[in-house]
Amino acid sequence: MTGGRPLGLVLLEMILLVLLGPLVTGTIQKMKARLQCRQGAGVLQPYRDLAKLLRKSTVQADTASGFFRSIPLLVLAATVAAGALVPVVRVGPPAVPLGDAVMLLGLLALARFLTAVGALDAGGAFGGMGASREMTIAPLVEPVLMMVVFSTAVGAGTTELGTLAAHRGTSWILGWSAADFLGFAAMLVLLPAETGRIPVDNPDTHLELTMLHEGMLLEHSGPGLGCMVLASHTRQIVTLGLVSALFFPVGPANGAGATSLLLGAGRFAATILVLATYLALVESSYAKLRLFRVPQYLGVGFVCALTALALRIL
């Protein structure tokens, strides 16, 4: 297909996503700090944390099986593979068939499953607790994400993200149909849950009974923990990239030269910055929900997504 993304570009985009993932986390943390009138750590802090973790040695629980060691690599691999499916600097389908939005959500779900299995494998109480909670939240988030994807996919007639983004065109809210408003609303509700942030999860605490994701990472250490942390950074930027592809305007579609690639990259960076600001604002203005209130919160997203689908189909 003409105007598609050659394999080299897809790989480049994937590497770019992995490299920029920690920067997004750092930016959100910095914004949160400034909103709380703190100086905050620099935006490069997550990179320093990762470098520190990679230098350390690994300590493993005696009860953990041999599979435990390979968990971080598998999680990272699944998440990075999901990153290959997100269009970054240019829209349009990739030159080689890689997979679509359903594949992306499946890979993210696989990473989530492996994380939970790893947490249970180590046998720690916190890990088990975190895993059970994550597995309680996941079935509420993933189907709704699917529905949001489908509500836009029905309009475009495909689930391939690059084509979906191309279908969105360059106009933004003015070009939206009625279903897009509700789909976007559902996405805004789900985004904190999918990226593991307040009001569903708290990414800043390590020793609190309310935590979900961090609880599952407790048994990991050294480079393994580094892989898990990098995977969660990547997961965040991949999710934001999914929203960007589904709902935000795209750069120049078929331009070939370096200028259009740069424009596309700038467009992507601006979109991610907007979504990161949204996450920072939500995190600073809401308290974490009680676990039993989370289904009610996610229910809003579910109803919005279903209504979007109803508007699209019925």
Add this chain to the structure above:
Amino acid sequence: MSAETVQTIIDDLGALLLFTMILIVAAGQIYRAIYAVAAQSFLIAIAGGVLAMATGNVDLWVIAGVTLAVKATLLPWVLHRVVQRMNVRREVEPVIPIAGTLALAVVIVVASFQLSASLGPVRQAITGNALPVGIALTLTGVLVMATRKTALTQMVGLFASENGIFFTAMAVTQGMPLIIEIGVILDVILAALVMTIMVLRVRSTVDADIADLDRLRG
């Protein structure tokens, strides 16, 4: 503006109206429900303005203005004052859990789309989604009224339901006669006043709310 643009805008406003309705159903605190219903009335006023611009109907401008003044400003303000005056619990007290209400709301939305599709020729005469959206808003408002214990949240449900009827009437008929619309608005104001006074009176004399009245014996 071309007819298609108007249709698109009305459809988009319909989606936003449904979103505010979902917020009203999901609101755990009375204040949030009040703000959501105010936003909903504001959207209705915008819809009135858009239709007025499209059809050149002066009555619609008046109706949009009155909606903005009364339903988007005055009534939410009154409700707000009453909540402050009564010092009630700020949480909404549902009869069934809010998640259950949300599930019922989904059923209502899907059912109203299905029902209006089965209207056949009537549905085909009305372009866009205004009819099913209006029906869904009205029925969900009734749902809110039926599943809340306190009178104030039931009033929010009534206003939302009324908004639904208003939206349907406006979008489907391209503006009803002014006298009818004014009558409807006056009805709403009167209902709000009577209910507010009732709530405050009941509260001050017997210290009870609507849900306690089922134990009344003659």
